[in-house]
Amino acid sequence: MSDSPDDPGGRSTPTAKRTATHEDLDRLWADPSGLWGQLTGVQNDMIGLRLMLTGFFFLILGGSFDSFVMRIQLAFPEQQLISPQLYNELFTNHGSVTMFLVILPIFEGFAIMILPLILGTREMPFPRLGALGYWTFLLGGLLYYSSALFQLVPDAGWFAYTPLSGPEFSPDRAIDFWIIGLTVAEIGAIAAAMEIIIGVLKMRAPGMTLTRMPLFAWALLVMAFMILFGFTPLIVGDLLLELDRGFGTHFFTVDRGGSSLLWQHIFWIFGHPEVYIQFVPATGVVSMIVTALTQRRIAGYTWIVGSFVAIGFLSFGLWAHHMFAVGLDPLILSFFSGASMAIGIPAGVQIVAWVSTIWLGRPQWKTPFYFVVGFLVIFVIGGITGIMTAAVPFDLQAHDSYFVVGHLHYVLIGGVAFPIFAGVYYWFPKFTGRMLNERLGRWNFWLLFIGTNLTFFPMHQVGLMGMPRRVYTYESGLGWDIYNLLSTIGVFVIIPGIAVFVWNVFRSYRHGEEAGANPWGSDSLEWAVASPPAEHGWSVLPIVRSRHPLWDQDDLHRGPADLERFVNALAQWPLRWRAAAIVGTADGRPQEVFRVAGPSLWPLVAALGIVVIFLAELTKLRWGAAVGAVVVVVSVIGWNWPDPAPMTEDEEADFEDDTGVPVNAAGSVVVAAWGMGLAILFVAIAFATMLLAYFYLRLENPVWPPPGIADPGLVGGAVAAALMAASGVAIARALARLRDDDRRGFLGGLAATLVLTAAAAVVGFRDVAAMGISGNAHAYGSVVHTLTGFILVVTAAASLMVAMMTYWAWHGEYTRRRYAPVLNVVRFQVAAVVVWLIGFGTIYLGPYLT
Numbered sequence: 001m002s003d004s005p006d007d008p009g010g011r012s013t014p015t016a017k018r019t020a021t022h023e024d025l026d027r028l029w030a031d032p033s034g035l036w037g038q039l040t041g042v043q044n045d046m047i048g049l050r051l052m053l054t055g056f057f058f059l060i061l062g063g064s065f066d067s068f069v070m071r072i073q074l075a076f077p078e079q080q081l082i083s084p085q086l087y088n089e090l091f092t093n094h095g096s097v098t099m100f101l102v103i104l105p106i107f108e109g110f111a112i113m114i115l116p117l118i119l120g121t122r123e124m125p126f127p128r129l130g131a132l133g134y135w136t137f138l139l140g141g142l143l144y145y146s147s148a149l150f151q152l153v154p155d156a157g158w159f160a161y162t163p164l165s166g167p168e169f170s171p172d173r174a175i176d177f178w179i180i181g182l183t184v185a186e187i188g189a190i191a192a193a194m195e196i197i198i199g200v201l202k203m204r205a206p207g208m209t210l211t212r213m214p215l216f217a218w219a220l221l222v223m224a225f226m227i228l229f230g231f232t233p234l235i236v237g238d239l240l241l242e243l244d245r246g247f248g249t250h251f252f253t254v255d256r257g258g259s260s261l262l263w264q265h266i267f268w269i270f271g272h273p274e275v276y277i278q279f280v281p282a283t284g285v286v287s288m289i290v291t292a293l294t295q296r297r298i299a300g301y302t303w304i305v306g307s308f309v310a311i312g313f314l315s316f317g318l319w320a321h322h323m324f325a326v327g328l329d330p331l332i333l334s335f336f337s338g339a340s341m342a343i344g345i346p347a348g349v350q351i352v353a354w355v356s357t358i359w360l361g362r363p364q365w366k367t368p369f370y371f372v373v374g375f376l377v378i379f380v381i382g383g384i385t386g387i388m389t390a391a392v393p394f395d396l397q398a399h400d401s402y403f404v405v406g407h408l409h410y411v412l413i414g415g416v417a418f419p420i421f422a423g424v425y426y427w428f429p430k431f432t433g434r435m436l437n438e439r440l441g442r443w444n445f446w447l448l449f450i451g452t453n454l455t456f457f458p459m460h461q462v463g464l465m466g467m468p469r470r471v472y473t474y475e476s477g478l479g480w481d482i483y484n485l486l487s488t489i490g491v492f493v494i495i496p497g498i499a500v501f502v503w504n505v506f507r508s509y510r511h512g513e514e515a516g517a518n519p520w521g522s523d524s525l526e527w528a529v530a531s532p533p534a535e536h537g538w539s540v541l542p543i544v545r546s547r548h549p550l551w552d553q554d555d556l557h558r559g560p561a562d563l564e565r566f567v568n569a570l571a572q573w574p575l576r577w578r579a580a581a582i583v584g585t586a587d588g589r590p591q592e593v594f595r596v597a598g599p600s601l602w603p604l605v606a607a608l609g610i611v612v613i614f615l616a617e618l619t620k621l622r623w624g625a626a627v628g629a630v631v632v633v634v635s636v637i638g639w640n641w642p643d644p645a646p647m648t649e650d651e652e653a654d655f656e657d658d659t660g661v662p663v664n665a666a667g668s669v670v671v672a673a674w675g676m677g678l679a680i681l682f683v684a685i686a687f688a689t690m691l692l693a694y695f696y697l698r699l700e701n702p703v704w705p706p707p708g709i710a711d712p713g714l715v716g717g718a719v720a721a722a723l724m725a726a727s728g729v730a731i732a733r734a735l736a737r738l739r740d741d742d743r744r745g746f747l748g749g750l751a752a753t754l755v756l757t758a759a760a761a762v763v764g765f766r767d768v769a770a771m772g773i774s775g776n777a778h779a780y781g782s783v784v785h786t787l788t789g790f791i792l793v794v795t796a797a798a799s800l801m802v803a804m805m806t807y808w809a810w811h812g813e814y815t816r817r818r819y820a821p822v823l824n825v826v827r828f829q830v831a832a833v834v835v836w837l838i839g840f841g842t843i844y845l846g847p848y849l850t
């Protein structure tokens, strides 16, 4: 066996073909240089790296600095170094930053940076959406942090429980910073998640079926769906809390018909999956590294995929285990307790798969592998203490004690931080062309491993001895002193561990050993391109015939004749616009060639507009929200302004004749449809959360509406609903006319849609207003008005799209062949009709339910 760095497994691996078009493609896919390029750039390598660096920056700021000060304060009993108030601010900040601003951007950045290479494609599907995700994330994080400048640091814990976070007990603006800064960042997280979902499902190399997809891609797919399903409810919850705080509604005011448990439910519907949102991609990293560094196909691929999906589903079904101590019904307690223990099963499946792969393989004891083994050890301990707290009687003892703090850090640091370090050591050579230093890597690992255990193991013990969490000091003589001192000493081992890492990255970036294309002898596609990769990644797309293409194929560009013809055609042509291939979701067969969007300033402008909307609430200059909304609308229009197609319909047809794959240079059909589908899903989840709030409050209030308010009359609502339903029919007719090439009928149908929607809105909203319910007297009015506002926003967004489309249709933008955007607008209008019918149906009929 040879131990040359290029083929540690003793076999040589194929590399990607370089073509004469390589330089042209590289230039075509690069962002402009200079400051302008920085602001308008959308290139996936850059966006991904920025997300990761920003996440790491917040980790240093909020993750490490805060915890360091807390641990100094707790080193000895009865210390008065910092005030109780500062301690509250520190743990709130530490928890909020680590849970919202650190892991998520690091993994989303990882995904955006690496997926195109791993999947054998050239870019992410919506580079501008990725850029928007980055800017909103950065601006939201900075907004959140700016609270420190005003000495208004949030102090209600990272879960911001009501009523502590409500207007009564937190009257100053501190919590507003929390809500508003984090909401902006969450919008960024969702934007990036949509990009990742479509990237994984639709942009892969020809031949890469779902069952040949690398495990990391699977994990990122599940993560992205969880972000969509977890963060959307949280955004709605945040908005409701801000309404309570800034507009005097009563969602969470108990003596006005609100419920503070409602906040806890919404928060933990997000908060529990959040832990797995962080954990699932980490296990994806581990699966890749275990395969590569043991030179062995991973055992139980299908089982691992199944366990990702199972975790994705299960984690949404067990949020209430964070609420065991709030007095829920015993039946509910046993359900959530059982579900919480069940989630140990998929995690166990993965552990068995990794351990058996390692057992049967030939591990290379390099730094990534050390971190993987460290992960296994620490995570298993954290998993066991997790199963312990899933048992209700135990939780009632350990809840809010340091046992939980020990448990959660074992899971988060062992389960998430270690895989991140492993991943950086593993993929660093790909993106820099240089290896990280092994000796420093060992130091890095051992300091972190020892430090983590020294810091967090004693916490379990002191927790069982009764030390509560979130206390700024404690009495001496309780036997807690030694454990706290050990914990604090542990931090002094962790810090040099991190310093060694930073030093290693800096030094190796310049002076590290040259890496070559495939230094670990790995099996997945990214290792076939040069290190560092070209801007476009692949000149000739690979044709995938195996789950481990670099081990099983000696030529990456050989395959069925039609696929070969396709990838070669795409390498030679087109060289004037950024062409990328879309494949069938399951079978990986090419479906479409579409044009990927290029650099643009609009994502940054849109992000600024979003920030202005929220900033207006923070500063109480509420007219500013209108300004922000205008900026957002303008930038969305500018962003989507149709570019002239870079080629004629005939040229497109020629390519299709040659390869059998349609070309849509003017705009994608498939990707756009998926984007719209996810946007509608986002609206649906937000809407479901609003309905949850309505029905939860409905159930908690025996009298609904409250005394003195009449049940709504049904006539006005019925008329409005009929008009709105008619608008859905009108737009469907318009589409049919376009397909018949009847331009006038098409335009007429669009006009009818707009008129009917407007009429429905006038009738509907006047009717609700005429009920004369106050939003500030009782939770009933609050939820009726907010639900109405939600419907209004969705309807207005639909009308804006229809109006823009009418304008372009007037200018002859759409033809029988090119009308993909029309289809999408039709879909959204229909979704708006559904939201309208269900939403107003709830408002009008809710009071009649008994």
Ligand code: HEM
Residues within 6 Å of the ligand: 063, 064, 067, 068, 070, 071, 091, 092, 094, 095, 096, 098, 099, 102, 103, 157, 158, 159, 405, 408, 409, 412, 413, 416, 417, 455, 469, 470, 471, 491, 494
């Ligand atoms: C140097 C390493 C770290 C140390 C010394 C540390 C220390 C602490 C301390 C002292 C607390 C407050 C416990 C309390 O008073 O109840 C805490 C809470 C917390 N930490 Fe860390 N931490 C570290 C790293 C991390 C990391 C990497 C994450 C996440 C990825 C994290 C997530 C959290 C969370 C979510 C809380 C809960 C906050 C709360 O209960 O409100 N920590 N940590």
Ligand SMILES: [Cu+2]
Residues within 6 Å of the ligand: 271, 272, 273, 275, 318, 319, 321, 322
């Ligand atoms: Cu949980």
